[in-house]
Amino acid sequence: MSVHDSHPTRNNNSHAFTEPSHGHHLADDLPLISAQLLQRRRALAWLGSTTAGSALLLAGCGGGGSDGSSLAGLTSTTASSSGTTTSSTSSSSGSTTTSTSSSSSSCTALPGETAGPYPADGTNSSSGATSDVLTASGIVRSDIRSSFISTTTQAPGVLTTLTLTLVNTNSSCAPLAGYAIYLWHCDRDGNYSLYTAAAESYLRGVQVTDANGQVTFTTIFPGCYAGRWPHMHFEVFASLATATTGRNAVLTSQLAMPSAACSAVYPYATGYTTSVNNFAAVSLTTDNVFSDDTAAQIAAMTPAMTGSITAGYTATATIGIAR
Known part of the structure; x- marks a missing residue:
């Protein structure tokens, strides 16, 4: 809809000055x-x-x-108002998806969520052994698609570049520099490295926030496994030095993948076949992690995402914590 500004016309009175003799x-x-x-x-x-x-x-x-x-x-x-707009065209492998969020200068403190059964952060064990990838050499990296411990296998899937911005909700959403963020998620088959894909260490990595409070990860679009809404896990640490175990995290939470992007990827991208039925059987209201979050929290936990299967996706999200 186009908006036309109307400019009212003002008639100025003329004033004549008559000079007497x-x-x-x-x-x-x-x-x-x-x-x-x-x-x-x-x-x-x-x-x-x-x-x-x-x-x-x-x-x-x-x-x-x-x-x-x-x-x-x-x-x-x-003033801008908060809201989320999503649109997708999912008719071919070259389809594009846009999921954008607009918000005011305020930021939302993200709720703490479970790290789940596959964190590899030293808080649980797998096959009788405690896995703590946070102490492994090479865990600090931006591109997390390849394994780096015992193999160099690269996880196949739709390219996704995720930028996270860490802000302080107690200080006018000021960026938090020098914090470490650990990101991990399942592969396109719904498996987690070091657990259900035990030989691999892909799709896990740590980055340190810059002066703008930002980190960027190069990864793949995660698959959808039975019973869970598609998601990514993350933990925030006060510094890289303290990022040695999940017990030191100042926040453990999750990101919910945008519905529009899931609908564009799963039916058309190679290797995501099992995600189609799993995604059709779950919703944010039935998910056992996201179902008790408020609408504002869900909006903040859902990355804004643009792109396509062939070109890859670019995603951004703001992580608010009270410091």
Whole structure:
């Protein structure tokens, strides 16, 4: 819908100044000149007050338009509202998906969620052994698609680049630099490295937030396994030095994959066949992790995502914590 600003037309009154007859000496002219100057000052003052009043009236009416745009040099600022818009065209492997979020300057503190049974952060065991990938050499990395401990296998799947921004909800959403974020998730078959894919160590990695509070991971779009909404796990640590076990995390939570992206990837991307039926059988309201979160929390936990199967996806999310 196009919005047209209406510009009201103002008719200015004309003011004529009639000079009376007078003598030809300076003494005769000075009183008349003073009187004329006084009249002109009064007229200009009246005109200025009329213009200002018209400007205030226009500003109070939103500039004559419904979008709060500027009018006649008056700038109106409209606060953005929170919301999420998703759209997808899923008719082919080259389909594009857009999932965008718009929000105000406020940020939402993310709720703590379970690390699940496959964290590999030293808090549980697998096959009788405790797995703590956080102490492994090479865990600090941006591209987490390949295994790095005993093999170099690369997890196949749709390329996904995820940027996370860590902010302090107690300080006007100021970015938090120097924090470590550990990200992990399942592969396209729904398996987790070091557990159900025991020989692999892919799709796990740690990054340290920069001056903007940001980290970026190169990974794949996760599959959907039975009983869970598609998701990624993460833990936040106060520093890289403290990121030695999940028990040191200041936040453990999860990201919910956008529904539009899931619907675009699973039926059309190679290797995601089992995700189709699993995704059809679950919803955010039935998921045993996300079902008790508020709408605002779910919105914050769902990355904004754009891209396609062939070009890959770019995702962003803001992680709010109270510090």
